Every structure is written in structure tokens, then in C-alpha cells.
Amino acid sequence: MPVPASLAELLLAQSPDAVVFAGPDGIIQAWNPAAEAMFGFAAADAVGQDLNIIIPEPFQEAHWKAYDRALAAGDTKYRGQAMPTRARRADGSEFYIEMTFAIVKDESGTVLGALAHCRDITERFERERSQRRRLRDLEAEVERLRGSATP
Structure with missing residues (x-):
């Protein structure tokens, strides 16, 4: 109809x-x-x-x-x-x-x-972009710490 x-x-x-x-x-x-x-x-x-x-x-x-x-x-x-x-x-x-x-x-x-x-979706997009950057920085820091802990 x-x-x-x-x-x-x-x-x-x-x-x-x-x-x-x-x-x-x-x-x-x-x-x-x-x-x-x-x-x-x-x-x-x-x-x-x-x-x-x-x-x-x-x-x-x-x-x-x-x-x-x-x-x-x-x-x-x-x-x-x-x-x-x-x-x-x-x-x-x-x-x-x-x-x-x-x-x-x-x-x-x-x-x-x-x-x-x-x-x-500006607010959501910016929040998710910030989270991706933070995750990337944390992963880089973990790799740096692993590298400095190697004898």
C-alpha cells in the first residue's frame, strides 16, 4: 500500500x-x-x-x-x-x-x-582516533620495554 x-x-x-x-x-x-x-x-x-x-x-x-x-x-x-x-x-x-x-x-x-x-559522528570518530593513537603508543612502549629487558 x-x-x-x-x-x-x-x-x-x-x-x-x-x-x-x-x-x-x-x-x-x-x-x-x-x-x-x-x-x-x-x-x-x-x-x-x-x-x-x-x-x-x-x-x-x-x-x-x-x-x-x-x-x-x-x-x-x-x-x-x-x-x-x-x-x-x-x-x-x-x-x-x-x-x-x-x-x-x-x-x-x-x-x-x-x-x-x-x-x-565527529565526537565518536575523534574518541576512537584518540583510542587508536593511545593503543599504538602503548604497544610501542611495550616493545621498547621488551627490547631494553633483553640481556
Whole structure:
């Protein structure tokens, strides 16, 4: 049973995750309130822009290659997976997000665009990076101590 448009709008508006939908041309067509809060662009400023507004410049070329490939294939290799990456806010600052993707098709199978759900994982990413560094330092110290204890 199809979801009534009003329910679909409510789901999008009340999603706790940032939801971004872009057409085959990469132009943003849907941008929910959580995306406004996360990226700092009002929906009125994001809708009609291409995805480069939230993609840091060093990642743009790789993004568009993967985007075009996924749309042409009608699927993404990341389906069902959360992918960490960096994103850009309206103020130009970068942060870490985790994204899940779907290629959206109509009833006939025609690709309409790509849907992404995003979460800010900056705090978790920084904490895990700090833990990895600490572990690496501890392992190096253990090896140093082993080496100095050898007769």
C-alpha cells in the first residue's frame, strides 16, 4: 500500500537523521529539518543546489564518479552499509558523518536519484582516533620495554 504524501512528508520532517535526496543531476530536491541543523543550510538554500555544498573539495571528484556509477547501475555498493566520511557545513567547517544510501526508483524501475541518511559522528570518530593513537603508543612502549629487558 503506498504511503500517502502527507505521511511521507511527516516521516521526512520528523526523521532524527539528516535526509538528503538528489536527482540524477546531483541537484538537491529534498532536505529535511535534521539536515538543516546538521549542515547549517536552510532547506530553501539547499534545495536547488548541487551536492558540492556539503562535500569537501578534495572528495568531490571521487564522489561524482561514484554517484554517476551508482545511478547508472541502479544500485550502490554501499547499500545496507553505513559509510563514514567528511562533510562540510554552511560555514565551511568540516566534520565527520556516517551515511547510508539508497538509489530511488519509480514503479517502472527508472532511477529518480539518490537518498542519503546522515548522522554526525565527529565526537565518536575523534574518541576512537584518540583510542587508536593511545593503543599504538602503548604497544610501542611495550616493545621498547621488551627490547631494553633483553640481556
